[in-house]
Amino acid sequence: MSYNKAPSITAETINPRVKIFNYAPCGEILKHAERLEQEMEGNPGSLPFQEIIYCNLGNPQVLGQPPLTFFREVLSLCDNPTLLDKDEACALFSPSSIKRARRIINSILSKDTGGYTDSRGIKCLRQVVADGITARDGFPSKADDIFLTDGAGAAINLLMQILIRSHEDGILSPLPEYPLYSASIILHGGTMVPYNLTEDNGWGLEIFEVKRCLEEARSAGLTVRAMVVINPGNPTGQVLSITNQEEILEFCRKEGLVMLADEVYQENLYAENKKFHSFKKVARSLGYDEKDISIVSFHSVSMSYGECGRRGGYMEVTGFADDVKDQICKVASLTICPNIAGQILISLAMDPPKLGDESFELFDDEKEKIRSSFRKRAKTLEKAFSSMEGVSCNNLEGALYLFPRLHLPSAAIRAAESK
Amino acid sequence: MSYNKAPSITAETINPRVKIFNYAPCGEILKHAERLEQEMEGNPGSLPFQEIIYCNLGNPQVLGQPPLTFFREVLSLCDNPTLLDKDEACALFSPSSIKRARRIINSILSKDTGGYTDSRGIKCLRQVVADGITARDGFPSKADDIFLTDGAGAAINLLMQILIRSHEDGILSPLPEYPLYSASIILHGGTMVPYNLTEDNGWGLEIFEVKRCLEEARSAGLTVRAMVVINPGNPTGQVLSITNQEEILEFCRKEGLVMLADEVYQENLYAENKKFHSFKKVARSLGYDEKDISIVSFHSVSMSYGECGRRGGYMEVTGFADDVKDQICKVASLTICPNIAGQILISLAMDPPKLGDESFELFDDEKEKIRSSFRKRAKTLEKAFSSMEGVSCNNLEGALYLFPRLHLPSAAIRAAESK
Structure with missing residues (x-):
């Protein structure tokens, strides 16, 4: 033969x-x-x-960070909803956890947490996430724009599958890099178009540098489809100023780039004078609406809450035509639905206990402990790096990372060059 | 410009x-x-x-199938391990659930369920799954061959990413189809090489037909890399005979095809005279070892237990070189790890309460109720179809599906032809 x-x-x-x-x-x-x-x-x-x-990996609970009691109680009750009918549950779970779990269970058609859900996640939980975004930003968010996902990584991979047609499609992505981006771009057949963050400017993003990279890529025949911005920065720990965000948005709008906003560290801020502003909020403040710019914002329960192994996240997809969102939905449906525990957790993260709720005090106390522990460790590391000979380092403003610079002695450089 | x-x-x-x-x-x-x-x-x-x-979708719990108490109790405890230290927990959870949850928590380095795990899943849980396979098959299974996954769909997509280089790579896949396969093959850039199951032979798989399709594909310039077999069948509900499985394995071995064995319905058997045999077991019984044939077996908690939305599954990867398994692991690591609740559930499915365990009776009773309800509904549907004019249908042997045939009247066919 x-x-x-x-x-x-x-x-x-x-x-x-x-x-x-x-x-x-x-x-x-x-x-x-x-x-x-x-x-x-x-x-x-x-x-x-x-x-x-x-x-x-940033994996705080494995290094001793305790989980938030409210999250785990609600999860535990939702996993086993028969507990909600038992008087003894009151001895083990707080009334507000019971109340929240009951609300979640009642919002699911089958009154249980075992079935496949909509590929985008349970509608009521998407609504909770959308309401949380609306409250955070002061601009409306819609449940139909929310896709609950198995963490942010799954969402990023999904978007790359949608955007990349061949290696002639480029995605702008920052250096120093969070390697998921280059990996995902390569795996899905595209070309990463790296742009440099500016260390001397606190790892800020300079538009002329991004523009240079875009033009170089286009001259080389690439069609650049999207720009990744990670804010707060991974692995560089900066928090972008609003002015910088405005420039980036204007650039993406003018150049017809989808903006992929990795905002998974939005709760991890340490600098007194810095606040988190979502790119969508800044865009809407500029007067850019859905017709002006396509923005995808990624968030998860991993980095802000340490619930990494739960794989809970969302992406908010705005400025895309309905038929494109249908296609995103179709790709999401290939794994049928995101896991339900992750769906529940991200809904809790976006609708945590509020001032006045019974469980607010404990929740806030636990969260503040985590925050101040991060802050303390960030300061300790900053100090350690800056006291080391031949090492300099920007201050940590957000996320979980410091990115120090090693200054090699000129003799070492000469020796290396001679080889 | x-x-x-x-x-x-x-x-x-x-x-x-x-x-x-x-x-x-x-x-x-x-x-x-x-x-x-x-x-x-x-x-x-x-x-x-x-x-x-x-x-x-096959989504039994949404249509009223109750979950198994043992599964949910263990999950509930693992999600909130502080319960394990509280006396009141005994009023709400069975001693064997507490025991199992404690064992799982103790097997995790951080003694909690919030952190990222190994990309293949928690090692001890992979060992539990491997031991379950060993007990099921009577042939050894190794934890290092087990990848825990977010359900079977995620695992199938991952394998397609590994196998498919271009549209010149073909994957043999059965018709009538479970459309995940064609979708995943197309999305990942390959070509589906369909082969027909034989309705008149109880939806059996005839090797000469598969061979014909393989040869046709090769003549057309395709490199056929793998063969998908779904047993018990989706959407056709048959259970393959051992002889048939042996022929398939011999064929794959001879032709150098990776065997992708979709075995997610292994617990869903209704015919008295049929038993489930994994392809790996049949291969080992034939004397084929890892050097002779590459087999990937997929399983999940969705179809046998109805815990679909939990996204818990595994794949057992045998007959692959270590460097290939490293690459599979690398792709798996792009979403960092499978969700922990799913990991726990699949470990419970592969190591359920045994005769003699305190929770065995309840577990077995609940499982038998699910099984007999499926059997009853299968029979009802079979009868309904066979009593309908112009409809015929094979018996349901396994899985969740009947695939009836509509016999159109010859006048209708003539009318259609004339148009």
């Missing part, structure tokens, strides 16, 4: 786009740590340390 | 692979139903019915 028999799958014959992307947070260093851990298990005392602490 | 300004995103300019696939379960009929529902809400009494019952 003359057929080419298909070879078995090898690392050489898998999808080449899979081979070429890197995702360092789950890459070689992690694998080495796992090997060391196995060695320690198999042969205790063989290594000069007793424990490996994984810091490859 | 002479740049091509990028157009805003429209339905015409999105990724064309997104445009061309269809996923009927979440498609036009569903949208029409949602429109009707909105109409009913906005204008009660305007339609000649009061309620819309969604049957677009």
Whole structure:
């Protein structure tokens, strides 16, 4: 027979786009740590340390950050709604958790949390998220624009699938990078168009630099489809000024770029004089409406609340025609629906206990403890870096990251150059 | 300026692979139903019915199937592990649920369920799943081959991303189809190579037909990389005989095809004389080991237990080189990890209460009620179809589906032909 028999799958014959992307947070260093851990298990005392602490990902609960009681109580009740009918539940759950869980369960058609939901998530929970955004921004948000997702990563991958047609499609994305973006762009067949953040300007975003990168990409034949902005910054920890956000929005509008606003650190702010403003809010304040600019905002329960492993998030999709949103929905439906526990959690994050609610005091106290612990650690690290010889570092304004600079001695540079 | 300004995103300019696939379960009929529902809400009494019952997906709990108490109790405790330290918990949770939840929490490094886990899932839970497979099959399964996933859909999409390089790569997939496969193959840029199941043979799979399709595809220049088999069948409800499974495995081995075994209905069997045998078990019984054939088996908590919205599943990946598994892991790490509630549930499904355990009786009773209710409904539908004029239907052996045949009167066919 003359057929080419298909070879078995090898690392050489898998999808080449899979081979070429890197995702360092789950890459070689992690694998080495796992090997060391196995060695320690198999042969205790063989290594000069007793424990490996994984810091490859922002993963605060694994490093001791406690969860918020209200979140977990509501989740626990929703997982097992028969508890809501039992008097004994009052001994274990606060009245406001019971009330909230009952409201959630009653908003689900089957009065339970086991069934598939709409691909975008349960409608009432999307409404809660939309109301939370409206309250945050002072501009209306609609449930129909909300897609609940298995964390922000799933949403970002989904958008890349929608936007990227071939390697001739480019996505503007910041350097220093959060490697999910380059990975996702490459995996989905596109080209990352990197732009540099300016370290000397507190990791600010300079429009002339982005414009330069856009023009270079276009000269090279790329169609640039979207611009990723991460605010507060990952891994650079800056919080953009409103003026800067306005420039970016004007730029995206003028250039016809979809704005992908990674806003997952919106609750993680440390600088006294900085506030979080969503790109959609700034756009609406500028008078840009849905016809002027397409904005997708990503958020999740991972970074602000540490509920990373729950995989709960949303994206708010504005300025897209209905037939495009239908297509987004179709891709979302390939995994049928986001997980329900994650859906519930993001609804709680966007509608937390308010002043006057029974559970407000505890909730606020727990949240403030987390916040001040982050602040303290940020200051400690800032101080440590700035006291080290040959290291300088911008202040941490938001997110979970500091990005220090190493100043190599000129002799070392000369030695390297001579090789 | 002479740049091509990028157009805003429209339905015409999105990724064309997104445009061309269809996923009927979440498609036009569903949208029409949602429109009707909105109409009913906005204008009660305007339609000649009061309620819309969604049957677009196998979604048993939404149609009244109760969840298993043990599953929900363990989940509820794991979501809020502080309950485990409270005496009052004994009034609300069974001792065996408490015991199991404690074991799970203790197996997690942070003793809680909020952190990101390994991209493949928590190691101890993967071990539980592997042990469950070993017990089911009588052949060893290893934790390192188990990837916990957000349901089977996510796992199938991931495998397509690994396997498909271009539209010249084909995936053999059965007709009548479960449309996730064609959708996922198209979205990821490949070509579906359909093969027909044989209705007159109880929807059995005839190797000469698959071979014909493979050869045709190869003649057309395709490299066929994998063969999808769904057993028990979706949407055709058959359970393959061991002999048939052996032929399929021999075929895949000989032709160098990865076998993608969709085994999500393995608990849904109704025919007295039929048993579920995993493809891996049949392969090992034939003496085929990892070097002979690559098999991926998919399973989830959705169809056997109705916990669809939880998004819990696993894939067992055998016969792949370590460097290929590393690449699978890398793609999995782009969404960082599967949701923890789903991870816990699939571990419970693969290690349910056993005879002698305190909770066994209730668990078994609840499960038997679900099973017999399915059996009863299957029989009712079978009878209904076979008593209808112009309709014939194979018996339901497994899964959740009957696939009836409509016999059009010859006059109708002639009339259609004349047009």
